[in-house]
Each structure stands twice: as structure tokens, then as C-alpha cells.
Amino acid sequence: xxxxxxRTFYARPAPAVAPDLLGHVLVxxxxxxxxxxARIVEVxxxxxxxxxxHAFGGSTARNAxxxxxxxxxxxxxxxxxxxxxxxxxGPPGHGSAVLLRAAEPLEGLEDMARRRGQVAxxxxxxxxxxxxxxxxxxxxxxxxxxxxxxxxxxERGRAPTDLLAxxxxxxxRDAERRWRFVEExxxxxxxxxxxxxxxxxxxxxxxxxG
DNA sequence: CGTTGGATTGGCT
DNA sequence: GCCAATCCAACGC
Numbered sequence: 001x002x003x004x005x006x007r008t009f010y011a012r013p014a015p016a017v018a019p020d021l022l023g024h025v026l027v028x029x030x031x032x033x034x035x036x037x038a039r040i041v042e043v044x045x046x047x048x049x050x051x052x053x054h055a056f057g058g059s060t061a062r063n064a065x066x067x068x069x070x071x072x073x074x075x076x077x078x079x080x081x082x083x084x085x086x087x088x089x090g091p092p093g094h095g096s097a098v099l100l101r102a103a104e105p106l107e108g109l110e111d112m113a114r115r116r117g118q119v120a121x122x123x124x125x126x127x128x129x130x131x132x133x134x135x136x137x138x139x140x141x142x143x144x145x146x147x148x149x150x151x152x153x154x155e156r157g158r159a160p161t162d163l164l165a166x167x168x169x170x171x172x173r174d175a176e177r178r179w180r181f182v183e184e185x186x187x188x189x190x191x192x193x194x195x196x197x198x199x200x201x202x203x204x205x206x207x208x209x210g
Numbered sequence: 211c212g213t214t215g216g217a218t219t220g221g222c223t
Numbered sequence: 224g225c226c227a228a229t230c231c232a233a234c235g236c
Contacts, residue, residue, distance in 0.1 A: 044228070046228075081229080081230080082229050082230070086228090099228055130229090168228070169228075169229095170227085171228060
């Protein structure tokens, strides 16, 4: 099997780990022996001195995993109905993490689609809430070890040719930090994948139905 | 294809 | 009480 990313990979600041995660593959082993696999194309970094982070203000019952050792999964519940998956980074006690926002589904697509409902393959893991649902991730997965645990891990994948750093999505405080990292041009991402929106090449007169 | 608002729980002030 | 690291359907053009 492909090599897991080692603990040292995660033991760095979130804004350093985040872009390095692009291209690697999140794997979840299912009880029946099958696997879910998806290639990471979009992530966001959160640091404890950053008011957008759950860790801002210190450790609580909800965010305690963020303050534990790096290389664990931090799963939280939001908006009363969605879960989001994060990778804990930095030295123990630091309180930083990388939000997993979007991925290209590689294996177990039928399993994902069963939970996601009748949606296009493109929609299976495009967005943190969608990806968590596709991977059947809830708070029972909170704290799972990605390095030594048997259930979920990250293996090496093909690095992107180019990546883009933009502002984070849905963030209102400390919103100016460009800590969202996305594989440039990826059709699997949940937000902008280009620096500027290019004007549609509309020659002469446009046709009625475009 | 863009924008808008509702859903619905729980964490923290 | 307030509002959130979101998603989706409904609308208007």
C-alpha cells in the first residue's frame, strides 16, 4: 500500500502544511473492507492567533483535538447539519489545523453517492460538508490518528502543477489572510480556481442559447 | 448563471 | 440569545 504521510509532515504551521497537502489522497477504510479514496484539491489553514479559527481563545471541549498531537483528524459539526474534516498541525498544544474543503473522488464512488443522494460525481466531495457526508465522517471520527490508526489516513499522491492562494471561504474575521490553497484550474474545487475571472470569449453576436 | 434566504443544532457570550 | 470554517432550492435575468 502507498506510504502514509509521517507525523513530521503534520508537525509544522498550518499555512505550511496546507499547500503541501494538495494532491495527496485521503483514505478511509470501511467495515466491509472496502475503501473510500479522494485526492485533495482545496484546503484552508487556521492558526490559534487567527480570529477565524476555532482555536482562537484557547482550548474548549469542542476544539480540544486541535490542541493535541499533530496528524489527527479534527471533525466538528456546524450550521446544525453539516460536519467538516480538518487535519491537526503544529506541535502539540499549538492549536492549528487545516480544513479539508474539496477533493476528486477516486474510489468508493457508489458508497459516497449512496449517502450524498443523486448528484453528479463532481458534487460528491466539492465542499467541506459534502466531502464529510461522502466519507461518512461525523464526530465519532474526531481525534482519529491519521499516522498510526487503521481507519483513516493520507497517502502520497500527485502534486499539483500550479496552485492558487486566496482568501478563505465563509470567513468574516481576519478575512484578508490568503490561507485558502487550491489546485489551479481544478474542476473538483468548491470556489474560485483562477486569479481573475476571464471574460467569456463572446465573438460577434451571441447565440440565443449560449 | 447570478443572488438570496431558510434549514437546524450546539457552542460560547 | 446570537450566530456559525455550509448546502440547496428558488428565484430573476
